[in-house]
Amino acid sequence: MSIASDIIRGHTDTIILSSLREKDSYGYEINKKIKTASGGRYELNEATLYTAFKRLEDNGCITSYWGTEQANARRKYYHITAFGIDTCKRLHTEWEAAKKIIDTLICTEGEKDE
Amino acid sequence: MSIASDIIRGHTDTIILSSLREKDSYGYEINKKIKTASGGRYELNEATLYTAFKRLEDNGCITSYWGTEQANARRKYYHITAFGIDTCKRLHTEWEAAKKIIDTLICTEGEKDE
DNA sequence: TAATATACCTTGACATTTAAGGTATGTTAT
DNA sequence: ATAACATACCTTAAATGTCAAGGTATATTA
Numbered sequence: 001m002s003i004a005s006d007i008i009r010g011h012t013d014t015i016i017l018s019s020l021r022e023k024d025s026y027g028y029e030i031n032k033k034i035k036t037a038s039g040g041r042y043e044l045n046e047a048t049l050y051t052a053f054k055r056l057e058d059n060g061c062i063t064s065y066w067g068t069e070q071a072n073a074r075r076k077y078y079h080i081t082a083f084g085i086d087t088c089k090r091l092h093t094e095w096e097a098a099k100k101i102i103d104t105l106i107c108t109e110g111e112k113d114e
Numbered sequence: 115m116s117i118a119s120d121i122i123r124g125h126t127d128t129i130i131l132s133s134l135r136e137k138d139s140y141g142y143e144i145n146k147k148i149k150t151a152s153g154g155r156y157e158l159n160e161a162t163l164y165t166a167f168k169r170l171e172d173n174g175c176i177t178s179y180w181g182t183e184q185a186n187a188r189r190k191y192y193h194i195t196a197f198g199i200d201t202c203k204r205l206h207t208e209w210e211a212a213k214k215i216i217d218t219l220i221c222t223e224g225e226k227d228e
Numbered sequence: 229t230a231a232t233a234t235a236c237c238t239t240g241a242c243a244t245t246t247a248a249g250g251t252a253t254g255t256t257a258t
Numbered sequence: 259a260t261a262a263c264a265t266a267c268c269t270t271a272a273a274t275g276t277c278a279a280g281g282t283a284t285a286t287t288a
Contacts, residue, residue: 006124006275007212009244011220018220028266038215048245050268055244073187073253073266092220098121106125106132106206110149120244123276142235159277164237169275186237187284 008042012052014095015044017061017088020080026067027053031080056068061087120158126166128209129158131175131202134194135143140181141190154226175201 010013019030027049035043044052056062061084067075080088122129133144141163149157158166170176175198181189194202 005245007208008216009124009275010120010122011210011216012244014218015219026266034219037218041211042215045246045270047206047247047269051244071254072264073251075266094121095216101156102122102125102129102209104151105129105148106209119276123244127277140235160236161238161278162276165275184286186233187237187282 005045011095012044012048013056013061014088016052016056016078017080017084020062020078021085021088024077024079026078029075049076056084060084076079087112119149119159124156125209126162127170127175128202128205130163130166130170131194131198131205134176134192135199138191138193140192143189144192170198174198 015034017029019025019033025033027046030110031044031046031049053062053064057078060081062069062078062080064078067077070073129148130144131192133139135148138149145158145160145163166176167176169191174195176192176194178190179207181191183189212227
């Protein structure tokens with residue numbers, strides 16, 4: 001993984017919720033999607049992924065149900081709740097604000113002598 | 115603090131190093147600067163700040179020396195090393211990359227029904 | 229002399245991530 | 259047949275970083 005995970009840390013929930021806003025999905029698929037969307041530069045550690053699902057289900061952001069496909073192993077699907085959508089919107093707003101602050105704090109004049 | 119600290123988490127070192135690229139400084143001053151630069155929306159917890167100084171000194175990014183001022187309490191100044199500057203540049207590059215990835219992953223079409 | 233600002237530091241609890249391991253099914257190549 | 263691989267889920271112990279809460283000390287101001 002080429003991106004420092006500490007930078008992505010704190011966005012795990014937002015990334016998962018954003019993905020689920022498009023459609024119901026399951027862990028393996030979401031992680032593949034993240035890998036593809038990031039051009040192969042990032043994917044969630046499985047333990048991180050399943051920990052996040054548990055956290056999000058516990059706090060009411062998502063619900064889950066078992067898929068009925070015959071293909072491959074069984075899939076556990078996740079569905080975003082109304083509360084989850086609100087949470088996702090809030091996290092997105094916070095991200096936009098944080099982005100500005102971080103840019104202000106780390107884009108210094110010192111960067112010029114590069 | 116109005117910004118979720120989990121979002122800023124992972125940028126503590128970059129923020130401190132960026133500040134030190136401008137000039138040698140000390141904990142209290144750096145934190146005030148962060149607060150001002152962020153429009154009062156963010157400041158580091160003191161424990162986080164001093165933990166970061168220790169971490170950065172341990173891994174060779176900064177060095178420290180005691181100030182000789184008479185005013186107020188004694189100050190411990192930090193100076194960024196050549197390795198620290200390289201690290202800062204690398205972290206900055208990683209931030210730019212991570213920003214794009216996160217924007218890709220959380221700016222979905224689902225956002226439109228807001 | 230009390231309050232406030234400056235300035236440093238430590239400790240224990242907490243949340244999240246991770247490496248490493250496990251289970252099971254279906255497909256493909258040998 | 260069977261080995262290898264992709265799909266798909268899950269758990270545990272350890273590591274890391276942050277935070278609330280506590281502490282010490284100096285200089286200024288009310």
